[in-house]
Amino acid sequence: MPPAPRPSAPAIAPERTSSGRYSLWRLLREGLNGQRGWSRAWVKAAPRPRYRVVIVGGGGHGLATAFYLATGHGICDVAVLERGPLGLGNVARNTTIIRSNYFQPANIRFYDFSLRLWERLERSLNFNAMVSQRGTLNLFHTEAQRDLFTRRANLMRLEGVDAAALSRAAVKALVPLVDLDNGRYPVLGGFLQPRGGTVRHDAVAWGYARGASEAGVDIVEHCAVTGIRREGERVVGVETSRGFIAADVVCLAVAGHSSELARMAGLELPIETHVLQAFVTEGVKPVLDVVLTYGAGHFYISQSDKGGLVFGGAIDGYNTYGQRGTLPMVEEVTAAAVTLLPALARVKVLRQWGGVMDMSMDGSPIISQTPLAGLVLNGGWCYGGFKAIPAGGFTTAHLIAHGAPHPVAAHLDLGRFAAGRTVDERGVGPFPYLH
C-alpha cells in the first residue's frame, strides 16, 4: 500500500540568478576583483507539488535528461529528485573512460553518437569537463583474440568510427611500461580507438546541473522517492521524503536502484544489481597517456591529471547493494595490474571504492517506455554508463518529449527481452554476473 500523502513542502520559487558565462576573460576579471563576482553554479530548489516531468535520480543520466528536455525540447517544468547530495552515485565513482569500440552495430552507433556529443560538450555546457581524447588501447594476447578485435575494428570502420590495429612494437612505443613478454600472457598487439579517452566525472554532473538549472529545471537534493503512485495503468506521481509530487511523466534514472524503484510501481525488470570497484594510486610522474586495457583478465588503467593511476576490473560477481566491494576482487585486479605493468608493484594504492550497478540481462542499457503509461526507464547501464551520459540523456529526453524512441536508441527498448531481440554485446546469454 502506498503511504498516505504527506503535506507537500511550501512552493518556493527559487531565485534564478545566473552564474554567468565562464571564460578566460571572466577568470582574469575575477582574479583582479578578489573573486567576488562568482555566484552558485546551480540553484538548490525546494520541490513544488506538481511538474510536467519528474526525473528520479540526480546522477549523470538524470541530469543530462533534464538538460536536454529543457534546452532541446523547451520542456522546463521539470524536477530532478536526488535522495542524497547531487552526483555522489556512480557518476562520481566510475573510472571515467569514454569510447565507442563496441561490437553490435546498433551499439556502435549509439556510443559513437555519445562520443560525438562529448566532443562538443564543453562548448554546449560552457563548462570545463576536461574531455581528453587520449585514445583507448585494448591489448590482445592470443591469435583468436586478435581475430575478434580485427572483426570489431572492421565493424566499427563500417560505421565510420575510428579503429586501428597496433603491432607489438607500436604498443611498446605507446606504453613503455607494458611487459610485452610477461611470463603468463605475452602481448601480441593492440587495438586502438584514438578518439576514446577520459572525462572529469564530477564536472559532468555539475556541468549538466548548471545548464539544467539555468534553463529552469528544479534540482532537488535530499528528496528520496519512497513510492510511485498509480491510477490503474498510469503513473501519476511519486511519494517522496518531502511529500507527494504529481507528474505527467516520471522517469527513473537511478542506476543500481532501478529494480527497487520499478518494484514501487509494481514492475519487475531484467536487471540485477552488482558492485564494481575502482582504485587510485599515489600520484606519480606522467607514465601512461592512453587508457589501457588488458586482454587476459579484466583490468583497465589510465593516469589522472593529478598523477594517480586509476584502475579497475570486473564486478565482484554476486548480487549486492553494498557500495564497497570485497577483497577477492582486489586481489584479482592487483594481480592483473602487476602482471601487465610490473612497475606498479612498488606504487601505493591510496583509495578503493565501489558503486552498485544495474547489470541488465543482455549487458546493454534500457531506454524505454514501460507497460505503465507515464513511466519511462533509463537504466541497465552495467559498468559502461558513464560514456553514455550525453547520448542517454539526449535520447531519454527525446523519448519523453515525443513519446517515441530516438532512432539511435530504438534498439534499447524494454520489450526486446520478451521479443527475443536482445542486444548481447558479449554473447554470453542472460547471466549478468558474466557480462
Added chain:
Amino acid sequence: MLRIPCPWCGTRDEAEFRYHGDATRPRPTAADTLADFSRYTYGRDNPLGWHLEWWLHVGGCRRLLKVERHTLSHEIRWVGTPEASPAPEVQAP
C-alpha cells in the same frame, strides 16, 4: 570474502564457489506461455535484502547449493540442498 558452509564439505572460502544467480524462479513447463519463459529467463526480483541464490561448489564437491544471503550485509543465514528451502520462519519477508 564470503565463507559459505557447504552441507557436504563444511565451511569454505568464496573462491571455491561459483555464483549461479537467483534460485527463486520456478522453471516453466511446456504448457506455460512464452511470457512465462521470458519472465523465467530475464525477469529478476533483485531485492535489497534477503536473496535465495545458487552457488556451485566447483572447487569442492561440485554440487549445487541453495544459499540465503543478505544483499547489503552479505550475511548468510541458510544453506541447503537444491530441493530444500529455508524454514518458513526465516523465509524472506
